Amino acid sequence: MYELIQITENCYYIQSPAKVGLVKLNDEDVCIIDSGNDKEAGRKIRKLIDANGWKLKAIYNTHSNADHIGGNKYLQSNTGCKIFAPGKECAFTRHTELEPAYLFGGYPFKDLRHKFLMAQESDAQYLSEENIPEGFEIIHLPGHFLDMVGFKTPDNVIYLADCISSKNTLDKYKIAFLYDVEKYLQTLEYIKTLNAKIFVPAHADVCEDIQELAQYNIDKTIEVANKIEEICERPISFEHILQKLFNDYGLTLNVEQYVLVGSTVKSYLSWLKDTGKIQIVFEDNMLLWSKIL
Known part of the structure; x- marks a missing residue:
């Protein structure tokens, strides 16, 4: 090194x-x-x-x-x-x-x-x-x-x-x-x-x-974008999207990964929303992400 x-x-x-x-x-x-x-x-x-x-x-x-x-x-x-x-x-x-x-x-x-x-x-x-x-x-x-x-x-x-x-x-x-x-x-x-x-x-x-x-x-x-879109098949919160990704990919969450991967996932969500693939819905005062069917 x-x-x-x-x-x-x-x-x-x-x-x-x-x-x-x-x-x-x-x-x-x-x-x-x-x-x-x-x-x-x-x-x-x-x-x-x-x-x-x-x-x-x-x-x-x-x-x-x-x-x-x-x-x-x-x-x-x-x-x-x-x-x-x-x-x-x-x-x-x-x-x-x-x-x-x-x-x-x-x-x-x-x-x-x-x-x-x-x-x-x-x-x-x-x-x-x-x-x-x-x-x-x-x-x-x-x-x-x-x-x-x-x-x-x-x-x-x-x-x-x-x-x-x-x-x-x-x-x-x-x-x-x-x-x-x-x-x-x-x-x-x-x-x-x-x-x-x-x-x-x-x-x-x-x-x-x-x-x-x-x-x-x-x-x-x-591949990651498609995975996130699939997770949003039904309305789901950001925290649960992150949990699902970590569980499915066999990753381990810590504070560094929470902010690094979490920020990245939010960027994917923004892109998917801006390209018309998912939408934001509010339920019981919670912001949820949902695929547009």
């Missing part, structure tokens, strides 16, 4: 729970794409950079989930590097309590205010075409989270962030976290059209062809 792996002349990734990209800007300077899940990840990344005699100039965050920005604060404090984050993700990076608050739907209780859901705050600036390295291209990948992006480098390497999960992950956990189902499916279709020398997803193996895995993610997303 935290091994530096070279994939082209100037492009690398650091093998970690969420892969960190590293790109040489010249013989001395490097930038990284995301920063790992906590202060210790940042320390290990810095050690790799220092061991090669490089200087960290900037962190380019793909999105603001804690496992991608957790090393920001440590690295910025110890190297003086700049941090850039896209759109609404920048606000979440600067004010990290927003993530557990968003996931819970209110002020997050103490069990949710930890490093896996709430990174240390860092001084991020808004990402734009004007502040990316020469030859880089921002690739917009909405759906998984608010304004997620990936990056294409001059070496024709594409860092894909969290827009795609490995088959093993999908088969094990069944329901991948996402924010907007419609945009997520559009992003998956879009990445099937991309050409690159190497694709570097944060949570799947590095590969030369992304199409098959993208389609697998599409199929699994539709």
